[in-house]
Amino acid sequence: MATADNKLEKDMVHLARVALSGRPQDVMALLHRFAKGYRDNAPDMATALALLLRESPTRASPLRRQTEAVLPVDIDTRFHLLRIEEHPALDHEPVYSGSVKAALDALVAERKGIESLQKAGLEPSRTVLFTGAPGVGKTLAARWLARELNRPLLILDLAAVMSSYLGRTGTNLRHVLDYAKTLDCVLLLDELDAIAKRRDDRGEIGELKRLVTVLIQQIDDWPSTGLLVSATNHPDLLDPAIWRRFDLALEFPLPDRDAIHAYLMSALAPLSTQTESWARVLTIALEGQSFSDIDRELKSVRRKAALLGEPLDDHLVGLVNGKSGSKNDRIALAAELVSAGVLSQRAAHEVTGVARETIRARTAKKPSGKISGRGRDG
Template identity: 55%
Template sequence: MEQLRDEHRSADRLARQGLTPSRTGLFTGPPGVGKTLAARWLADELKLPLLVLDLSSVMSSYLGRTGGNIRKVLDYAKSSPSVLLLDELDTVAKRRDDMAEVGELKRLVTVLLQEIDDWPSGSLLLAATNHAELLDPAVWRRFDLVVKFPLPGPAELEEALLHYCGNEAPSNIDFLARILQGSSFADAERFVMTARRKAALGGDRTFDVLLSMGQERLAQMNHVERLQVALDLVQDGSLSQRRASELTGVSRDTIRRKQRADQEQ
């Protein structure tokens, strides 16, 4: 992301070497992991307007009009330097060997590919998809850069939770990060905002509500999943066996036996 920014900031240096900045970038990953936020960040860093086109919103019931709609938007974006984000790219740029798709939609993919090929170097064309596996193979080759946005791990979730909680972050934020494993940043933000609203309505501390919600979520897990959460918390030094047992409901003996067994393997 930083290199993409720096290429456009220093286009003159590239030009002296006979090079141009990357014109196009493809962001892939599940919902809520920061693809749109990254586009906003780039536009802000480059001091360019951000234009966002949700391709699912321009899919006309009369498919012949959709190609014209997309051309109009792209022509407008080309008229002056900007950052254009084509969201939900898979809505249009589906595999052309998919027999379930009508011929008109396949022609629409061709229109989109032609427009990407003609994109001017002074602007930046970004596209985002939650379903990379649906994209036509020819689409991948059109993008100068592909950035994969994975789901956050425990460390990233902990950092995000601290950010969303602000001064109201509970001391056992690592416990919540383990509980939310497999969630996106957007999921984590919703979790915290729900807790803050519940706390405000009930006159409780956000600290207490967050831990209560975390334990409610933990209660929905099976024993094996809860044991793994307890082991993770103990093994990374976040909590003692006793505190991990209190939070997860898994006995200290079970945690101790499992740790011993893992060490012997």
């Protein structure tokens, strides 16, 4: 018991010291730690702290007003270190695989059911790591989370944080994270591998290695009032200690055929008179690409059609021309072009190089209305 009393005494002195330093965000982080650390020895105090933290840090409360701070800037360039989207907007609704969608929905459910979690002595996930190839929807997912939670989205401007004076890079990073801790927000740290590389990488100098230590400390102290989202295209470059700090690691695969079809249906609906037909064809032609690659190709043919003043449907075949792949893939694509009614057998032969006899034989026994060809695991 004496040991527990000594710990409480030391913690209270530490809390007083932090409070007198004038850093409200550090006080909140410390109280969060106490609310978790004293659940066994002082459950009443832990519950009271959890309730206080849940009720007090709202934007309208005095505590919230006290923690408002000036948007952090780089001391040399005076550039803002964060981009803020107060009300995140999406160009289109995201389309994800079942496992990714379920994980994102669970993050939202945890925040909306926080009272139930706290009654059970639990907290919602505070930190999450998104991994996956460029263009698979990691940034879009962060924006979607912020919109669903009705929170502002803060995006770290990595170029601004990385000061030419390396000693100040760590300071910039602390300023950004300390600022974000004072807000009920979603903070996105994109390209995390640039500041969280393995500390055994001999190619990195000491200051960049120290950034990893700064980041680890900040992640450990992240309050449950906010959600820290980090994203990387190169998870293999991350320091192993960083991986262990995140409550959830979520991998975003390349979209499978169902996801591509759903995306194309949404994107083409206001643009094409043959939405379903072209969605079926392009699902096969664009398989293996990321959402951003597909979006870029669609915009390219849209610009061409707009400049010529012609219907988009007349130019969508351009997305099929030159697509390679296995022989079976090309046969499936040729058959779909004919079955969907967008090209004749002759035109499908010219676009894909598949013999008309093969197309005729394939379309004669192919059920209508289904996406044919080899699927891709996503």
